[in-house]
Structure formats: structure tokens, C-alpha cells
Amino acid sequence: MGKSVLIMGGSGQAGRGTAVLLRRWYPALPLTIAGRDLDRARRVADELGNATALSFDLRRGDLGLSEGNGYAAVVAAVRDSHLNGLRFAQERGVPYLSISNGLVDIAPEVVAGAQRAAAAPILVASHYLAGLVVLAAMESAREFERVDTVRVAAVLDERDGGGPAAIADLERLMDVTSAGLVRRDGDFIWVAGAAAQVEVPSVDGVVLPGQTIATLDVPSLALATGAPNVRFDFAVGESASRRRGAVPSTEVRIELEGSAAAGAPLSRSQWLVHPEGQRPLTALGIALGVERLLGLRGQPVAPGLYTPEALVDPAYAVERMAELGTLRL
Incomplete structure (x- = not known):
């Protein structure tokens, strides 16, 4: 847990909810809250503890970030419109998760993942509620x-x-x-x-x-x-x-x-x-994916292209949904 999980859009609703869950489950896991509004990102990071805040730029290949100690994973809780977040993760060989490319506009992300399938594990989670x-x-x-x-x-x-x-x-x-x-x-x-x-x-x-x-x-x-x-x-x-x-x-x-x-x-x-x-459940879907990608539950995931059902145990997901207050009627 020495490296941080970079959450792009971490001060937004889905990103912040994801960070809160990861902090609850893993108090020692470092988190980086990347937001376009740095003051807002800092407030979220301060509330979480063991978290840093920074601004980022999706139009830049390096996302406008300094390397520091590197990152354990990259989470796109906001649309990675230029796919620079994906390429950033691939170049560093770390897991990547996205939620905002729907079925009709997912092709560039899938092609980018397939072209460099051995570079990093990529979780395509643009399903309903992640x-x-x-x-x-x-x-x-x-x-x-x-x-x-x-x-x-x-x-x-x-x-x-x-x-x-x-x-x-x-x-x-x-x-x-x-x-x-x-x-x-x-x-x-x-x-x-x-x-x-x-x-x-x-x-x-x-x-x-x-x-x-x-x-x-x-x-x-x-x-x-x-x-x-x-x-x-x-x-x-x-x-x-x-x-x-x-x-x-x-x-x-x-x-x-x-x-x-x-x-x-x-x-x-x-x-x-x-x-x-929908916000708590979308955040939960992302957090379950991050947990699995990092090997915090189960073995670390090998490079490749994945969907949530390929990685997350359904029974475990349902348990977590119940913990979060989801009603099954």
C-alpha cells in the first residue's frame, strides 16, 4: 500500500464516494484526489486522511502530474475523453478503471486496450451502477x-x-x-x-x-x-x-x-x-473493481481487458450492497 490510487474526478460524486469506501475498507491505502477544482479536491483529501490532492489535465499525456512515488492504479471517475488516463496507466503498467464510455462510444477504449493488452489490466466498468x-x-x-x-x-x-x-x-x-x-x-x-x-x-x-x-x-x-x-x-x-x-x-x-x-x-x-x-451504488461498483485490481481481495489481476463480472464475485458484491443499505425486495 505504499503507492497511491489516483482517482481522476475524485472530488465529484462518484469519485468521492469511491474514495470514502476505499478509506473505510483500507485505512492505510494512500489516495490521490485529482480534481479540476484544486480547493475542492483538497477538502475531500482532508476529510479522508492519508490522501493528497492535486489538479489534473485530461488533455495532456502526463495528465499534468509529477511522478512522485508513482501510482498503484488509475481510476477514471470522470470521462477520460482523450484516453490520456488510460495511456498514462499503460505506460506505467498499473491497473486502470473507467465508468463513462457507454456501449456506443466504447470502441476507442477497447482498441487502445487491445493494442497494448500486455501493458496493464483494464477494467471497463461503464455499465449501469458500474x-x-x-x-x-x-x-x-x-x-x-x-x-x-x-x-x-x-x-x-x-x-x-x-x-x-x-x-x-x-x-x-x-x-x-x-x-x-x-x-x-x-x-x-x-x-x-x-x-x-x-x-x-x-x-x-x-x-x-x-x-x-x-x-x-x-x-x-x-x-x-x-x-x-x-x-x-x-x-x-x-x-x-x-x-x-x-x-x-x-x-x-x-x-x-x-x-x-x-x-x-x-x-x-x-x-x-x-x-x-444511484451515487452510493456507482461508487461501490468502482470500489469493488479497484479492490480486485489491486489484489486487496484475491490475487493481483494480470494485464488484459476485463469487465466487472470477470473479476468480482457476485455473492461478495451483493453482501457489500447490503452493507451499504441496498434493499432487495
């Missing part, structure tokens, strides 16, 4: 001999989009395409127009207008479970908790259909609800 939905679904899938269908429906409260960077990411991803990616009868296909418009249920039964989206969760769930039918529906609107006068919550419904070991039909449905919104 991979937690996939991990929760995989944990439920343990009951099944065969999974035929996975359906996910998520409600993001319109007042819970995160900080400016997160809102910009969401707007960019929604603007790039109005089509959604689904797996249907084993084929990955695009659905657009009226076919992509859906109704998304909230946990209290209220139905919100939404759409089927293109998200990394779809191929991850399809390939991890073998399910020939997978979709992810998404709505932005008022969450059930806010309708009750409380703060915005995040809500995700996961439905699985298939067969049990004896061949009997089996179906499972669960809600994942966090009363404080």
Missing part, C-alpha cells in the same frame, strides 16, 4: 440450470443524475443513439423508434415512460448467463421515494426466467433499491 446490476443478476442466476430470459428495468430519478460530469455523460449517451441493443433468440439486434419505447415500472407500481437502451449490461448479462433473450429498459422520472416526500432513490428490477436443475420452469424477480439514489 456493474452492480450485472453482478446482482448473476448471483440470482446461481439457482438456475438454464437462463432463458433476463429483463432489467431501471428508474433514475430526474433529480439524481449526479454532478455536472455525470449529467453530461448521460446526455451524451442518450443523444448518440435512440436505439437500444437487445439479445433476442440469441441474436444481438438494435431496436429503434416505437419498438424501443417501453413502460418502466417503479417499485410502488407507478409506470413511467421509458426506452430500451444500448448498455454494456446487455452483452455482459447475455454472455455471462448464456441467456438468449436479454434487454435493459430505462426511465428518467420521479422515483417512488420522492413521491412519498423523501429524497430520490434508485430502483432496478431484475427478472430471470429459465429452468431449475431438474428441468422445472423457474423464474425469479427482485428489486434493488437504494434510498440515497
Whole structure:
């Protein structure tokens, strides 16, 4: 733990939440909070303890940073738009994690990782909640001999989009395409127009207008479970908790259909609800990835390109979600 984890965007909501969790789990782990507002980054670092603050520049190959004692890992809790954070990690042979490149704009990151696959472990975690939905679904899938269908429906409260960077990411991803990616009868296909418009249920039964989206969760769930039918529906609107006068919550419904070991039909449905919104769960998804990449849980990860389900144990992720106050209904 002599080297520090560099968290780019560490003073933002996801980055700060990640730092808080890592500090709670590993008090001796040094952290570097890199922010574009140095005063804000310093406040976060002072609150954490055993942390330093600095400003950084994503447009520069060296990120505008001095080497110091080097870094143990690089976390992009903000969009690494020039991929300089990725290259920075590759050149130093340290793990890298990102969360802001959606399915429709992930190609440059994947190509950069593939070109130098032996340089460093790269965790592509631009899934919903940084991979937690996939991990929760995989944990439920343990009951099944065969999974035929996975359906996910998520409600993001319109007042819970995160900080400016997160809102910009969401707007960019929604603007790039109005089509959604689904797996249907084993084929990955695009659905657009009226076919992509859906109704998304909230946990209290209220139905919100939404759409089927293109998200990394779809191929991850399809390939991890073998399910020939997978979709992810998404709505932005008022969450059930806010309708009750409380703060915005995040809500995700996961439905699985298939067969049990004896061949009997089996179906499972669960809600994942966090009363404080998406930020705590996104931070948890990132922290679980960092923990695994550093070998703080399990062996250090070899160089290569990874997704969350390839590294993080689903049962352990679900335990951590419960510790954080996530409700499974």
C-alpha cells in the first residue's frame, strides 16, 4: 500500500464516494484526489486522511502530474475523453478503471486496450451502477440450470443524475443513439423508434415512460448467463421515494426466467433499491473493481481487458450492497 490510487474526478460524486469506501475498507491505502477544482479536491483529501490532492489535465499525456512515488492504479471517475488516463496507466503498467464510455462510444477504449493488452489490466466498468446490476443478476442466476430470459428495468430519478460530469455523460449517451441493443433468440439486434419505447415500472407500481437502451449490461448479462433473450429498459422520472416526500432513490428490477436443475420452469424477480439514489451504488461498483485490481481481495489481476463480472464475485458484491443499505425486495 505504499503507492497511491489516483482517482481522476475524485472530488465529484462518484469519485468521492469511491474514495470514502476505499478509506473505510483500507485505512492505510494512500489516495490521490485529482480534481479540476484544486480547493475542492483538497477538502475531500482532508476529510479522508492519508490522501493528497492535486489538479489534473485530461488533455495532456502526463495528465499534468509529477511522478512522485508513482501510482498503484488509475481510476477514471470522470470521462477520460482523450484516453490520456488510460495511456498514462499503460505506460506505467498499473491497473486502470473507467465508468463513462457507454456501449456506443466504447470502441476507442477497447482498441487502445487491445493494442497494448500486455501493458496493464483494464477494467471497463461503464455499465449501469458500474456493474452492480450485472453482478446482482448473476448471483440470482446461481439457482438456475438454464437462463432463458433476463429483463432489467431501471428508474433514475430526474433529480439524481449526479454532478455536472455525470449529467453530461448521460446526455451524451442518450443523444448518440435512440436505439437500444437487445439479445433476442440469441441474436444481438438494435431496436429503434416505437419498438424501443417501453413502460418502466417503479417499485410502488407507478409506470413511467421509458426506452430500451444500448448498455454494456446487455452483452455482459447475455454472455455471462448464456441467456438468449436479454434487454435493459430505462426511465428518467420521479422515483417512488420522492413521491412519498423523501429524497430520490434508485430502483432496478431484475427478472430471470429459465429452468431449475431438474428441468422445472423457474423464474425469479427482485428489486434493488437504494434510498440515497444511484451515487452510493456507482461508487461501490468502482470500489469493488479497484479492490480486485489491486489484489486487496484475491490475487493481483494480470494485464488484459476485463469487465466487472470477470473479476468480482457476485455473492461478495451483493453482501457489500447490503452493507451499504441496498434493499432487495
